[in-house]
Amino acid sequence: MSQAKVLVVYFSRTGTTRLLAQAMAKMLAADLEEICDFSNRKGVGGYLRSLADIIMKRPVEIVPAGRDVTAYDLIVIGTPVWAGSVSAPVRSYLVENRARLPQVAFFCSFGGRGADKAMRQMRELVGRLAVAECKVTAAEAHKDANAALAVFAHVLKGHIARSRTLELM
Template identity: 80%
Template structure:
């Protein structure tokens, strides 16, 4: 029986979501891909540009993905929360790939609030529920988010096991 293919995709402006993505990919033995934004988001001007993009809920230009999401049974997508919203690069990625995902899971990093709203928005953008979701504060991500991530990975591994069992039966 072949191994289930899992891809962890993320966008990270400051590196916080990247830390989470690296840990999740390691826990799941998954492929990893960063979403690359064509906008300059560094410094104060980049922060303000990110805020405007989030509030206006507009997609932005991103570099084409290197991995074909249709080749994966599960795509785990991570975003920072910007103004209570999914980040603009992740919004673009979800819109571009929503018809090609088999199953999705979501995770986010956030400063203080807005994670539930961002998760809801991600579900709406792909038009289906996620098999699992995980919200981690930026403070937890920098200290030790392994507890929350371990629970998230455990749920995903259970989903993958059920998927493999179903594929074996067919």
């Protein structure tokens, strides 16, 4: 039996979601890919540009993905929550790849609220449920998110094991 191939894909403006993605990739022995866009999102100007992208729900141009999602069994997708929404680069990634995505799981980092809405938007963008979801506050991410991520990773590993068992039947 071959081992399931997992890819962790994320966007991070400030580095918080990157911390979570790196930890998830390590826990799942997964490949890691960062979503990059062509907008300058640094500083106050970048924050305002990000806010405008979300409010207007405008698509943003992202750098083409380096990894083929169809080569994986599970894609774990991470986003920061911007104004109660999925980030614009992750929105664009999901729209561009929706038809090719295998099973998905979602995680997000957020400041105070909006994580539930962002997760709902991600489900709507891919047109199906995620196998699992994880929401981590920015404070937890910078202090110690390992407990929440460990539970999330455990759920994902269980899902992968069940999927592999069904394949053998």
